[in-house]
Each structure stands twice: as C-alpha cells, then as structure tokens.
Amino acid sequence: MASIFTKIVNGEIPSYKIAENDNYFAFLDINPLAKGHLLVIPKQETDYLFDLDDEALSGLILYSKQIAIALKEAIPCKRIGMAVLGLEVPHAHIHLVPLQKEGDINFSNPKLKLSKEEFEQIAKNIRAKLHS
Ligand code: AMP
Numbered sequence: 001m002a003s004i005f006t007k008i009v010n011g012e013i014p015s016y017k018i019a020e021n022d023n024y025f026a027f028l029d030i031n032p033l034a035k036g037h038l039l040v041i042p043k044q045e046t047d048y049l050f051d052l053d054d055e056a057l058s059g060l061i062l063y064s065k066q067i068a069i070a071l072k073e074a075i076p077c078k079r080i081g082m083a084v085l086g087l088e089v090p091h092a093h094i095h096l097v098p099l100q101k102e103g104d105i106n107f108s109n110p111k112l113k114l115s116k117e118e119f120e121q122i123a124k125n126i127r128a129k130l131h132s
Contacts (some may be wrong), residue, residue: 003091
C-alpha cells in the first residue's frame with residue numbers, strides 16, 4: 001500500500017507544498033515543532049533513509065539544502081536544524097526545523113496548532129524565497 005507521503009506526492013491527499021522536482025518533494029509538517037518545520041522526501045518510496053542508494057541520498061540532502069536556504073530567509077531563526085526519525089511514517093524523510101535554541105528540535109515538545117491560513121501563509125513565504 002502506498003505511504004501517506006506517496007499519496008501526498010500524487011496529490012491524493014492535500015499538503016502545504018513548498019517545492020518539488022523530478023525526484024524530491026518538500027511540504028510543511030502538519031504537526032510542527034516551529035513555524036516553517038517541513039519535510040523533504042524522495043518521490044520514490046523507500047522506508048528507511050539509509051536504504052536509499054548513494055545517488056538518491058545525496059540528491060535528497062542537496063535538495064534539502066536548497067529548501068533550507070529559502071526557509072532561513074523566510075523564517076527568522078539562528079539556524080535550520082535537520083533531523084531524521086522515521087519512527088511514524090515509513091517513507092524516508094528529512095525534517096528541517098527553524099531553530100532559535102537547541103530545545104526547538106526536541107520532538108517531545110508539544111506541537112504547534114496552526115490554522116489552515118497560517119500554514120498557507122508560511123508555505124507562501126517560504127516559496128517566495130526559493131531560488132531557481
Ligand atoms: P517520523 O516518521 O517519526 O519522522 O514522523 C513523521 C512526521 O510526519 C511527523 O512529524 C508528522 O507530523 C508528519 N506527518 C504525518 N502525516 C503528515 C501529513 N499528512 N502532512 C504533513 N506531515 C505529516
């Protein structure tokens with residue numbers, strides 16, 4: 001069965017999309033640790049990040065770099081943190097989280113509750129900073 005992220009890539013379920021290319025897709029995490037917390041995934045479904053072949057994994061990281069640059073321009077923060085968990089969704093993904101302090105990337109923190117309008121505005125602000 002297709003993962004929830006494959007369904008997002010295929011447009012079968014909605015997401016707050018940031019960007020995509022032939023191989024990768026970026027969208028806002030629906031339970032964010034911070035405003036702008038997003039996920040970058042390979043379109044090709046593989047459960048475990050470190051099962052990706054070298055080309056797919058390095059491509060995912062380089063694509064995450066492009067997204068992180070735009071994210072840092074869009075959301076005032078000290079750094080963009082990067083994390084890999086994969087404990088919930090069996091489709092490899094990288095979390096990018098705007099950080100003011102170390103504790104901002106503690107996944108045990110309560111998640112932000114944002115309205116649809118807030119998610120849409122955040123996604124729009126990040127997309128506006130993407131460099132082609
Ligand atoms: P993990 O697999 O442990 O890295 O966690 C999966 C992440 O995916 C969590 O942060 C969820 O909030 C996020 N997530 C799950 N379903 C969706 C969805 N439909 N749209 C956006 N983010 C999601």
